[in-house]
Amino acid sequence: MDQSELRQWESRCTQEEPPRCRAACPLHVDVRAFCTHMAEGDLRKAWGVLCRTLPLPTLLARICDQPCRNACLRNEAGGGLHIAGLERACAEASGRPAPAPPMPRRGLDAVILGGDLAGLAAAWDLSRKGITVALHTLSTAEAILDGLRRPAGHAILDTLSAHLAEEVDTLRRMGVTFHEGPLPPSQAIDEWVASGHAVFIAPVAYPLYCEEDQPPDVVTLGTATPGVFAAIPPARPGDSEGPDETAPGHSPVEMAALGRRAATSMERFLQKVSLVAGREREGVFSTRLFTSLADVVPLSPVVEPPEGYTADEARREAARCIRCECMECVRHCAYLAEYGGYPKQYARRIYNNESIVMGTRQANTMIDSCMMCGLCATVCPEGFDMGALCLDARRSMVHRDKMPPSAHEFALRDMAFANSGTCVVARHEAEKQNSTWLFFPGCQLTASAPGLVESTWCWLQRWLPAIDDAKRSGVGLLAHCCGAPAHWAGREQLHQDTLHTVESHWEELGRPILVTACPSCATTLRNGLPHIPVETLWEKMAEVADKHGLEPFGTPHPWKGDLVLHDPCGTREDEPLRNAVRALLVALGVEYREPALTRERTECCGFGGLVAEANPPLADKLTRGRAERLSTMGTHAVTYCAMCRDRLVKAGTPTAHMLNLFFSTPDTTLEDCTPPAPGYSQRRENRVALCERLKGRSADAQPAPAWASIPVHYTEKAAALMEERRILDSDVRKVLHHAMQSGRWIDDTGDEGVRIACLRPVVVTYWVTYTIDADGVPLVRNVWCHRMHVIDAGGRQ
């Protein structure tokens, strides 16, 4: 990922965009933080937020005309926040004048002509930047206030003069020199400019100096004379145009913002830097932040009485703030929530991770933990796809040889096993020489429920010809992995190689139509081999039900239980498939419910993207979360992906594969349809046994290795540890066989009869503790493994 790609990724996540209120405030007050503190009753912090942004805060906080209120998202749920009332309450309760530490002077000078609020605000900002300010004014306090829109009838009106005087005093202490009396003549401006001063002609003085000039630039307020800036008096809405609670006059916030704009330009002029760069979002702008109102309860505003909010009223009004933020994806994804941030931050972490030359790549696990299920892209208003970002990062890690070896090794070994001669079946239907269709059950259904693969294949042989207008027949079978694990692992070459092997089998079998049982296989094959026709088992079954009614399904049990349907995440973009599944369930009289996150918003079971390999604790959390949410909708779940089923069962939700339901009989119970999920070793054995049943042992089959035939027993503890630590029955057998053959093991003299043996078949060292029973059969009691290996044992090895 290069810098520009990073920027593109970052720009699609709007979480860091300001909320509407802040964007609508010409001074960009952090209204969200202000409301948060006010709702907590922390007035000191709330006042701190105002003082950080507002010039002359003790005055401006009392007369703010809240342009943010119209922009407030609360308008769609009860009414916009009454921020002006909250600001007044805050100022009244804790609004001390800002401290005026003497600023170190930078040797830069500015002159302000006109002491209206814009002039005073400019003086405030310039002085805080260490610029020496001389302010020439004719205006009295009353004149300044008279020109501003103020809250009509509010008790606070009586105190405004005092607060203005207070802030003028603060300005003096900050070092601003006030020149009261008639404003100087125009020639004086030329002299100041000639001596390097920046000059601001405030709105009140504009008619005096600039009436016949070209209007100043809207962004910089620059005039035809470099160094001279001016602001036209803003429009004064009449009585009829002003909001109800305000008297006519200039918007105080708008006036202050003009002063701020002038001060920014003057500082840039004095520093001799660009006047225009990076000012796109100065003043009011529109924000891209998305905030969902889905869970927001409408609440009416708390009305501000003429004497102002009480502390309790202010807290209640502030508590109505929605605290606008997006976080749509994070709310819906435990993976995104796991790392404490949001996609924009994650994109940067991934970029940094890739840029590290020496040191720890701390984002590796994060990158390898994404399920790549696409839910984030579906819920994000900008379509940010964390899966695509992580896939790019994984491919880059593989390419640069920086992918942690342990991350996906077990899954890739399993894929290699599923694609080995002991598991692959590629054949026509019995006694047929060609295939119109080719059933592709996927490597997980063959591992999880080999019996269902056989039943389904037989069923397809009978019923696919029955819905074919051309009366074609012949349903072959291809037991092979689609290559999804290699794709998820970022191993593009391996993925392509796997697809090519599938393609070769397809060619050899006469280019039939693939019929996949697994939704992920359908997606992977369609994307990887777009020239091969791929249909899904579920759509074909729905067609059969549509044409032939219930007859093809025999007399399945009419399921009326509390069934909840779980859509596998591989179906997110396959609406026809999801609809076919529902049609099929209805046709078969199966009653089911749907969870809140369903169809294109379904959740991953915790297998997608190989998260279960790279981050087993997170994968377990994901599965438990989904299982719990399904359990609130029904006692049993039903799904149509073998891996989803097995993971949900392991997490404690009895889950049936749809095929379990279809091949049931009136005597079948729901428990019969939700068998336990087989462990890793059993899955391998299931594939091998299925392959042998479907192919028969051929003459050229390799003899089973010696270690495969030794008898072994396991304690329950050992069997559980093997699952947890991903140690296979074959790994243990190799260790035991090696110990028996070599006579090399360790005796534990403290635990009579216990032996400890180890072996490193390739890169992982496996340890096994066992005893030998009366018949000479090892009973395995414990297993563990590590990847670090001994290269020198003091010269004795």
Add this chain to the structure above:
Amino acid sequence: MSSMKVLEGSYSGLRCAPCGKSLEPCAVELEYMGSRFNVELPACPSCGAVFIPEELAMGKMAQVEHLLEDK
């Protein structure tokens, strides 16, 4: 080079079956991802067979493996 002590306790109750000798703490060199470590581990004083206990393999060793994989 001195070796790091990574295990507490005694493993003298373990006996190398082919040699019949109790395991003793020995300096052992371990390797992963190109990094090498000298550690003290129980080994047979005769044939050098090394024992890596479960708590080390699944604990500190797994942590170091993970760290090295992220280097």
